[in-house]
Amino acid sequence: MLLKCNIVALFYLGATAVSANTAAVLGTVPPSSTVCPGYHVGYIQNTTDGFTASLKLAGTPCNLYGVDIADLTLSVSFDTNDRLHVHVQDTAGKQYQIPSSVLPLDPSHGAGKARSSLQFDYSQDKTSGFGFRVRRGSEVIFDTTGHPLIFEDQYIEVTSKLPADANIYGIGEAPDFFRRDTANTIKTLWNREAAGEFGKNSYGSHTVYLELRGNSFHGAYLHNSHGMDIVLANNTIQYRILGGTADFYFFNGPSALDVISQYTELVGRPYRVPYWALGLHNCRYGYSSVYEVNDVIANYSKASIPLEAVWSDVDYMDTGRGFTFDPVNYPLSEMQKQLEALHASNQRRVLIVHPAIQHNVSYDPYARGAANDVFVKNPDGSEYITQVWPGYSVLPDWFGANTDSWWGGELTRFLDKLSVDGLWIDMNEPSTFCVGSCGSGRPADEVPPYPWTVDPQPHRPVNFSNHLLAPPYSIHQALVELSDSTIETTAVNAQGIAEFYTHNLYGYMHSKSTYNSLAKYRPNTRPFLLSPTTFAGSGKYVSHWVGDNHSNFFDLRVSISSMLDFGIFGIPMMGADICGFEDDTTEELCARWVEVGAFYPFARDHNMYGAIPQELYRWPTVAEASRRALGIRYSLLPYIYTHLQNSVEKGWPLARALVFEFPQVAATAGIDTQFLVGDALLISPVLTEGETSVDAFFPSGIWYDWYDYSAIKGANANVTLDAPLEHVNVHIRSGRILPGQNPALTTAESRKGEFFLIVAADGNNHASGSLYYDDGETFDTPHRWINLDYNDNVLTIKQVNGNYTIAPCLSKISLLGVRDVKTVMVNDVHVAVTIAHTNGASIVEGLCVDLNADAVISFDF
Ligand SMILES: *[C@@H]1O[C@H](CO)[C@@H](O)[C@H](O)[C@H]1NC(C)=O
Numbered sequence: 001m002l003l004k005c006n007i008v009a010l011f012y013l014g015a016t017a018v019s020a021n022t023a024a025v026l027g028t029v030p031p032s033s034t035v036c037p038g039y040h041v042g043y044i045q046n047t048t049d050g051f052t053a054s055l056k057l058a059g060t061p062c063n064l065y066g067v068d069i070a071d072l073t074l075s076v077s078f079d080t081n082d083r084l085h086v087h088v089q090d091t092a093g094k095q096y097q098i099p100s101s102v103l104p105l106d107p108s109h110g111a112g113k114a115r116s117s118l119q120f121d122y123s124q125d126k127t128s129g130f131g132f133r134v135r136r137g138s139e140v141i142f143d144t145t146g147h148p149l150i151f152e153d154q155y156i157e158v159t160s161k162l163p164a165d166a167n168i169y170g171i172g173e174a175p176d177f178f179r180r181d182t183a184n185t186i187k188t189l190w191n192r193e194a195a196g197e198f199g200k201n202s203y204g205s206h207t208v209y210l211e212l213r214g215n216s217f218h219g220a221y222l223h224n225s226h227g228m229d230i231v232l233a234n235n236t237i238q239y240r241i242l243g244g245t246a247d248f249y250f251f252n253g254p255s256a257l258d259v260i261s262q263y264t265e266l267v268g269r270p271y272r273v274p275y276w277a278l279g280l281h282n283c284r285y286g287y288s289s290v291y292e293v294n295d296v297i298a299n300y301s302k303a304s305i306p307l308e309a310v311w312s313d314v315d316y317m318d319t320g321r322g323f324t325f326d327p328v329n330y331p332l333s334e335m336q337k338q339l340e341a342l343h344a345s346n347q348r349r350v351l352i353v354h355p356a357i358q359h360n361v362s363y364d365p366y367a368r369g370a371a372n373d374v375f376v377k378n379p380d381g382s383e384y385i386t387q388v389w390p391g392y393s394v395l396p397d398w399f400g401a402n403t404d405s406w407w408g409g410e411l412t413r414f415l416d417k418l419s420v421d422g423l424w425i426d427m428n429e430p431s432t433f434c435v436g437s438c439g440s441g442r443p444a445d446e447v448p449p450y451p452w453t454v455d456p457q458p459h460r461p462v463n464f465s466n467h468l469l470a471p472p473y474s475i476h477q478a479l480v481e482l483s484d485s486t487i488e489t490t491a492v493n494a495q496g497i498a499e500f501y502t503h504n505l506y507g508y509m510h511s512k513s514t515y516n517s518l519a520k521y522r523p524n525t526r527p528f529l530l531s532p533t534t535f536a537g538s539g540k541y542v543s544h545w546v547g548d549n550h551s552n553f554f555d556l557r558v559s560i561s562s563m564l565d566f567g568i569f570g571i572p573m574m575g576a577d578i579c580g581f582e583d584d585t586t587e588e589l590c591a592r593w594v595e596v597g598a599f600y601p602f603a604r605d606h607n608m609y610g611a612i613p614q615e616l617y618r619w620p621t622v623a624e625a626s627r628r629a630l631g632i633r634y635s636l637l638p639y640i641y642t643h644l645q646n647s648v649e650k651g652w653p654l655a656r657a658l659v660f661e662f663p664q665v666a667a668t669a670g671i672d673t674q675f676l677v678g679d680a681l682l683i684s685p686v687l688t689e690g691e692t693s694v695d696a697f698f699p700s701g702i703w704y705d706w707y708d709y710s711a712i713k714g715a716n717a718n719v720t721l722d723a724p725l726e727h728v729n730v731h732i733r734s735g736r737i738l739p740g741q742n743p744a745l746t747t748a749e750s751r752k753g754e755f756f757l758i759v760a761a762d763g764n765n766h767a768s769g770s771l772y773y774d775d776g777e778t779f780d781t782p783h784r785w786i787n788l789d790y791n792d793n794v795l796t797i798k799q800v801n802g803n804y805t806i807a808p809c810l811s812k813i814s815l816l817g818v819r820d821v822k823t824v825m826v827n828d829v830h831v832a833v834t835i836a837h838t839n840g841a842s843i844v845e846g847l848c849v850d851l852n853a854d855a856v857i858s859f860d861f
Pocket residue numbers: 044045046113
């Protein structure tokens with residue numbers, strides 16, 4: 001929940017009005033590369049991992065958007081068989097680079113050129129100078145030749161050729177269609193609290209992209225925290241970076257999952273979420289009291305709609321201040337009672353916490369922070385002041401020596417009062433309602449009374465002679481200047497480094513600090529954190545949602561591509577606010593949204609202050625759609641959890657684009673209105689108002705309807721499916737085995753349900769799958785990996801590793817696409833079962849197979 005009071009809206013209207021003019025003044029002249037001289041390659045030295053070379057400016061400096069740096073060093077390292085590192089940096093080492101203490105990268109190196117699947121070469125052109133190519137076999141996947149490298153203190157330009165109409169995915173965060181428009185896309189990376197325009201920069205920054213050529217993917221990642229534009233146009237990808245170095249990693253793939261795996265090996269794999277995080281979450285901004293929240297909990301239960309986690313936005317705080325409770329509407333004692341009741345019924349509690357701390361000597365978190373010198377400073381050493389919910393506030397400086405321990409201390413005191421299960425760490429772009437240090441010079445013992453107000457001042461004049469405020473090249477940030485709505489770029493951290501260089505790291509560092517504090521507070525319990533702001537590697541610490549979207553069908557549709565983007569970014573736990581956040585939802589939209597949201601990896605209903613209520617029990621059709629769609633989710637928790645373990649171990653996304661699984665089918669390249677959960681479950685939702693059918697694409701192969709097991713023979717073409725309001729089309733991919741458990745209204749109860757398998761045989765009477773299980777809560781839990789294989793009427797359950805004891809037995813097997821089963825043997829012994837036949841499926845019930853041992857189950861016809 002973000003910049004959403006009326007006063008703030010007014011203020012922003014003001015700012016937008018200014019933006020048109022000022023943006024024109026700031027100018028975004030496209031760089032004219034031709035005037036720059038490029039570089040010559042000098043001394044080359046072989047290293048154990050590759051080689052280094054010196055690069056010298058090849059002519060008169062062009063000083064296009066800064067000062068050309070004459071001496072550069074190129075280093076090329078064959079890190080692993082599938083990862084090539086190409087780094088061009090200033091030889092003097094003065095340009096800002098992300099410290100490895102902040103974001104450690106995988107140290108693998110030295111695979112050796114001979115074993116690398118990627119090769120590197122460079123050339124020297126008379127007019128453009130040095131350029132390099134990355135090759136995979138005979139195919140060139142990155143090629144800067146012919147475009148001069150521009151390397152200035154405040155501007156770096158790297159341009160690589162792309163094939164015509166290239167298939168590019170990734171680069172964000174900016175809401176967009178999943179397959180990027182390579183004719184005309186500017187992705188601006190500058191973290192911004194955004195209820196934003198389509199395609200514009202929003203909360204997080206991710207430079208990684210995937211490209212599909214033929215049937216193979218490859219990828220590239222630029223390791224740089226500066227603001228930048230990445231431009232797709234004219235059959236090129238062009239990086240226009242506000243500083244730092246040109247630090248590239250290339251990934252061989254060749255599958256999409258391989259690229260994501262290689263990328264997350266570098267920046268860090270997704271964290272292991274607790275099992276409960278897979279349940280349904282409910283939140284809204286504007287619940288008037290803890291008692292109203294109690295009613296919501298009761299009403300979900302009465303409607304038999306699963307409710308796992310109960311969230312509160314700022315409403316619970318005392319005058320908007322972190323680590324406090326409103327004594328009247330959310331008294332601590334009532335909050336404690338509520339938490340006990342929730343825990344007694346296996347439900348969970350999540351609260352919002354902001355990094356901003358009220359500037360008030362009498363407020364202990366501030367006093368302790370000031371004593372430990374943990375806040376961001378103005379260049380003159382005074383505290384940098386922002387304005388958010390509690391009025392004038394200061395912000396933690398995550399580079400400070402004492403900041404992590406101070407923050408951990410505040411969290412500890414808070415959790416000692418109310419031991420909530422998860423935290424929503426919001427507004428960590430970081431976000432503020434004023435431009436510049438708006439309270440500088442104000443003593444911390446003169447605190448303006450609540451409710452504070454923001455003056456809708458006209459936007460300040462931009463100081464063009466300050467190149468941290470207004471760098472010569474102006475990225476296409478959606479607001480007037482870089483410092484809008486966030487810490488001014490001239491503010492400094494404990495190491496004296498200006499926010500200009502580190503801005504995009506703020507939320508990542510906040511996430512890391514919070515995660516580490518929680519992991520220390522409850523040493524063997526997996527934290528659950530939600531953060532709007534992310535950077536490369538954030539998946540190690542947090543989950544994410546698309547932010548303040550609107551209650552309309554277009555935002556519902558785009559939420560799918562945003563979810564798929566974050567699968568690439570290594571943050572698989574992702575979703576959008578079910579039913580939409582801003583504006584009033586409608587019954588129809590809410591029903592359609594839950595039919596998608598039930599399959600988001602992170603499923604939360606969240607609503608804006610003042611909007612009509614949209615809890616899932618509010619309308620009969622929405623309640624019915626919820627029970628059905630969430631019923632599927634809760635049945636398949638073991639399947640979903642198994643795929644999340646693949647995320648943890650290999651980085652693979654849970655929600656997948658069709659093109660990830662079917663790259664050989666050209667028509668899948670642009671599909672972002674359907675998606676797969678894992679590799680075996682196809683979701684084909686209705687995303688248009690008034691529709692009761694959907695045109696869904698089916699790749700070749702057999703697809704079985706979730707509800708009645710009827711088969712569709714996929715023909716790489718659309719099929720029109722009925723989709724009445726309460727119904728979402730879900731299909732099972734043949735050749736796969738899905739494990740599930742009989743569901744209940746909480747994940748803890750669902751874990752007690754008997755197991756079932758859906759065996760969806762392919763044309764060769766074969767199917768396979770796996771099951772991962774553990775306690776879902778602790779770090780050092782034992783686990784169990786099981787392989788499932790069905791071949792010619794025999795299902796084999798094979799233990800792979802681990803010794804976690806799975807208590808419920810396997811009681812039901814649905815065989816799809818085989819002849820009618822008559823008898824069943826388990827480990828060569830005939831067993832008494834009941835068998836039902838429907839639409840060519842045989843549903844075998846009454847088994848009790850121990851999943852903690854190998855087993856062979858054979859079916860006779
Ligand atoms: C560096 O290694 C390459 C082969 O990878 C070799 O051709 C070249 O001669 C070496 N250069 C030096 C200076 O050792």
